[in-house]
Amino acid sequence: MISFLDQKRMDLNYQYRNGDLFVLMTNAGKGVSSVIWDNFKPGSSILIVCGTGNNAGDGIMAAKFLQDKFRVSVYLIKGKSSMKTDMARKALRSFKGKIYEIDEIEKLLEDADIVVDSLLGTGTNGELREPYASVIKKINKSGKKIVSVDIPSGLGTGTMVHPDITVTFTDIKEGMNSSNSGKIEIVDIGIPDNAINYSGPGDLVYLNPPEKDSHKGDNGTLAIIGGWSFHGSAVISSMGALSVGTDLVRVYTTRQNYNIISSYNPEIIVREVTPDSMPLDEIRKHKAILIGPGMGISSIYEKSILSLISSYDGEIILDADALKMLSSHKNSLMGKKITVTPHRQEFLRFYDEDPTKGNAEILSRHYGFTTVLKGSTDTITDGVNTILTDGGNSRMTMGGTGDLLAGIISGLISKGMIRLRACSAGTFVNKKAAEISFNSKSYFFSVNDMIEAIPKVMKLYFEK
């Protein structure tokens, strides 16, 4: 089952790696036409009713492949000049048949035996606007055989097409069933593995922009427990979280490092704690807690960390020293909302198994964790779904990149992204920031350069 957002992710990641979607659109058009060949008499008259997006493009491509055996006309609900996407325009340019754009649709519906519904696909948002709602009602009333492309137009809204057949691509879409979609034909349009199982800019579709009337804290609050031994790690994680738009980041650290961390950036709120006594009530108010960056390990910290974890119901991200400290307490983490972000050696120490994709999946499945196994290719898994993040460069072996990634991921989780999505988007953003830094400074960029590049990456790929 694919949600509309999953499909958007796939589209964006496909384009990022493979170029434009025209091959897929062509395959989609072929798929629709072959279902029509199989189900209807040659020579019938087909009206393809098109909207303005890529769903329309699929219908137009189907029109091309149907022309040999059927009498085909294309109707554009908003006219040629309103086609929204490059791909739909390209499909339209390639079609050499009858196109209607101003005529009344009633007459065209009357003359048709089969109506292909290519009005709206997975790009639908909100309740139906005109002229779509009226045209959909007319199609339903026409009494003609209806074939919907990808989804029945209007699915998920108050008004929708009621098709006899829906030809859907790759997998069934969220909300579709045989009572609202007729006979469902699933067509493989050849989406490659790299658009599904690898992260990319599309992973950011799951991040919501701040609501207009939202308040301080609505867009992420993160507590970082760390910086007790190495203040720099806590600073870098904080900057990672702030750069992805987290509202509030509080670092809970020792008296010794309080001033150093505070003076680095006034946006980082610092609270002084002793490792064996922490203001648990205050810490628990955050939407997520990142434990570990620069924390150091000592048995006096262990008790307070364990009681924090056991008394907190929110999202917990464990990195670096927290992984060392908690390797013998994994069972007590079961049932909690845990993300672990080990590099290879940390994974080995934490799980006592080789740092492989398979073992990361077993760890996640067994304990219910989401795992980010960091490496030249990052493995992100919740034990059921696994996503890989490649890219970046070998300068990322410098100190601090792991702290930065932990901060980015924690920030995204605190903003409400689900764990697996936050981890795949976060690893993508982190590696992309390294690529941008490499372009300007070659092997000589620093973590600060990456911190500066993160908002640029976010802006470039954040689509809403």
Ligand SMILES: NC(=O)C1=CN([C@@H]2O[C@H](COP(=O)(O)OP(=O)(O)OC[C@H]3O[C@@H](n4cnc5c(N)ncnc54)[C@H](OP(=O)(O)O)[C@@H]3O)[C@@H](O)[C@H]2O)[C@@H](O)CC1
């Ligand atoms: N990876 C794959 O599997 C592939 C998928 N592909 C295909 O792409 C399809 C998704 O295409 P997409 O993203 O271009 O959106 P799509 O649904 O055609 O139209 C969006 C337009 O509709 C409108 N609109 C939106 N909401 C509305 C509302 N409530 N009420 C009224 N109007 C509304 C709005 O336009 P406007 O009205 O503003 O002109 C908006 O711009 C997908 O279903 C599949 O068929 C293949 O081509 C290739 C590979």
Ligand SMILES: [K+]
């Ligand atoms: K449709």
